[in-house]
Amino acid sequence: MQQNGFTDDHLDMLRELMNIAMGNATASIADLLEAFGKMHIPQIMISDMEGLDSYIQQTIPNDQRNYVTKQLFGGLFSGEFLFVISEESALHLGHHLYDVDKPSDGDILDAVIELTNILSATIISRLTEELNTKVQFFVPSTERVDGNSLISQEDIINYHRIIIISTEMEFQHQNINGQIFILTKDGMIGSLKELIDRKLEELYA
Amino acid sequence: MVTIPYPNVLLDALEIGVMVIDESFEIRYWNQWLEINTAHPASEMIGKNLHDFYPQIDYKVFARKIRTTLRLASPTFYDASLQNRFIEIPRTKITTSLLINMQLQVTISPYIVEEGLVMVSIYDISDLHELKLTLQSQMEKISELNCELHRDKMIIDANLLITKIDEECRIVEATQAFLEFFGYKKESVIGEYLSQVFGDVSVDFDTIQICDAIARQQKWSGEVKAVLANGEEVWFDTVVTPLNDDENGTLSYTVIFHDISDKKRIELLSITDPLTKLFNRHKFNEVFENMIRRRHWDENHTFGLIIADVDHFKRVNDTYGHQSGDKVLIEVAHVFSQTIRTGDILARWGGEEFVCLLPDVDMEKALYVAEKLRLAVEELHFADAGTITSSFGVSIFTPGDTQESMIHRADSSLYRAKENGRNRVECI
Incomplete structure (x- = not known):
């Protein structure tokens, strides 16, 4: 089966690389934030923006307020890293990282940024390292969003094809859950395919 | 790889603050931007602990961020939307500013990982942040205005009779109050011509005036009559205003109706004879x-x-009673109304006397109309009084005439008709 030039082999490889990256992320969070949790097996699909919107609607409950952090990353594999965490989970995260009963809005925002930093740095860095390419991270930004309208109408019109890599992060002890989306678009799909091809050659040559 | 011989020159030339610091917060490098903007020279800072100068920083968090940066060999960030999370740098902007301190974007990047050194880059994003704050404030105002607008719209919709019509006088929108007042559902009104919704009473006159104004693309105000779904006739004070629709460049019209039926009823009472329903003497x-x-x-x-x-009306009253007399007057008024021409003005003058103005007639035509009236009365039959007759005096306007002079001549002619045996038409 092919999805926009991606064969099952490509998708299997990407899934495998993502599993390694997720493991890396879990270990880093345990080490740096002293929170022990797990990452679910990532879902990987190629879609359009409407498909992404619909996927987000299914994944993120509409009746909760979320902190949505977006961080761009550049290089041969570039795109947008999206971390969505509910207000309640963010409060628990702020409480855990700042060690205060009632963390301020600033504490919570900074805690969310901190977790996103670790997640993006470990997952994307590991993924790009495995693909033998470099990555540049840009300043993340966080906003509070009511419900699950994470994608603007302008984005839906402008973008055509995107790869969605999504997973759920769960730290039961701290009562923290979040959703991770890695989005790359159009030209990057071909670029990623080439990088995976090279990796496959390297492994099976 | 080209080795840059004077990296300090480069770092000093940057329009950002750059410091190199270790895990215990000892400062190893402090660039020119920081010297200028913090008023702390590099000579004072290098080798010292940042905590001594900026004790307000949450060093537990800072330490964690440095550790993350070193462990992951990847940059970490402070949230750029927050104030006072890192060092405070006063803003020197003299003109209007929302910010006392600079809004900073802080990135902690790995420098020499093996030695536990990180580079802290500090960007002044105050202008951008101010724009964001201004935009947020404007958006909040817009949101408030939208709420007010929505509330006003709801009040208008529920209370005012307003329609929007197109250039062909077809209803495009109608308020709920309009629909409820007329007793129609929205789907039976939208797309219909105004004259259809207003009923037959308005077709010949009122809505034509509105449509004429629309054809001339002009504002119009006036009184119009309409029939509601339940058959009740109502009067409106109406204002039509052209409205340019910027979105698609078409012209539409808002029509605001104010129910003046009660006023009209009072007005009608003041000019109507209560018995015959003809105009009274005052109106005449x-x-x-x-x-x-x-x-x-x-x-x-x-x-x-x-x-x-x-x-001989007195005889009817005396013989058969006032109720019979009233019936005679009502019937005579009715038969006169049926006989006169459109545009003639008929009124009860008083008692058993009636007056009629006939525009655009000469004496011959006036006599003809009077004769028709006389014959119409003669043909009436009453259960009590049987048949009755009437006498007529006619006068024609001549230059110099006044109301009194014309009435005087018509009255004299009537006197002559009575003198000459009644049931006659006379003129002097």
């Missing part, structure tokens, strides 16, 4: 005065006046 005098004043009558264009009197 007003119309008569206007007719003499407003039109330029000459020998070829003139108008007539008829005064009619029911013969």
Whole structure:
């Protein structure tokens, strides 16, 4: 089966690389934030923006307020890293990282940024390292969003094809859950395919 | 790889603050931007602990961020939307500013990982942040205005009778109040011509005036009559205003209706004879005065006046009672109304006397109309009184005439008709 030039082999490889990256992320969070949790097996699909919107609607409950952090990353594999965490989970995260009963809005925002930093740095860095390419991270930004309208109408019109890599992060002890989306678009799909091809050659040559 | 011989020059030339610091917060490098903006020279800072100068920083968090940066060999960030999370740098902007301290974007990047050194880059994003704050404030105002607008719209929708019509007088929108007042559902009104919704009473006159104004793309105001879904006739004070639709460049019209039916009823009562429902003497005098004043009558264009009197009416009253007398007057008024021409003005003058103004007639035509009236009365039959007759006096306007002079001549003619045996038409 092919999805926009991606064969099952490509998708299997990407899934495998993502599993390694997720493991890396879990270990880093345990080490740096002293929170022990797990990452679910990532879902990987190629879609359009409407498909992404619909996927987000299914994944993120509409009746909760979320902190949505977006961080761009550049290089041969570039795109947008999206971390969505509910207000309640963010409060628990702020409480855990700042060690205060009632963390301020600033504490919570900074805690969310901190977790996103670790997640993006470990997952994307590991993924790009495995693909033998470099990555540049840009300043993340966080906003509070009511419900699950994470994608603007302008984005839906402008973008055509995107790869969605999504997973759920769960730290039961701290009562923290979040959703991770890695989005790359159009030209990057071909670029990623080439990088995976090279990796496959390297492994099976 | 080219080795840059003077990295300090490069770092000093940057329009950002750069410091190199270790895990215990000892400062190893402090660039020119920081020297200038913090008023702390590099010589004072290097080798010292950042905590001594900036104790307000949450060093537990800072340490964690440095550790993350070193462990992951990847940059970490402070949230750029927050204030006072890192060092405070006063803003030197003299002109209007929302910010006392610089809004900083802080990135902690790995420098020499093996030695536990990180580079902290500090960007002044105050202008951008101010724009964001201004935009947020404007958006909040817009949101408040939208709420007010929505509330006002709801009030208008529920209370005011307003329609929007297109250039062909077809209803495009209607308020809920309009729909409820007329007793129609939205789907049976939208797309219909205004005249259809207003019912037959308006077709010949009122809505035509509105549509004429629309054809001329002009504002219009006036009174219109309409029939509701339940058949009730109502009067509106109406204002039509052209409205340019910027989105698609078309012209539409808002029509605002104010129910003046009660006012109209009172107005009607004040000019109507309660028994015969004809105009009363007061209204007749007003119309008569206007007719003499407003039109330029000459020998070829003139108008007539008829005064009619029911013969022996006192006898009817005395013999059969006042109720029979009233029936005679009502029936005579009715038959007169049916006989006169459209545009003639008929009124009860008082008692058993009626008056009628006949625009654009000469003596011959006026006599003809009076004769028709006489014959119409003669043909009436009453259960009590049987048949009755009436006498008529006619006068025609001649230059120099006044209301009094015309009435005087018509009254004299009526007197002559009575003298000559009644049931006659006379003129002097």
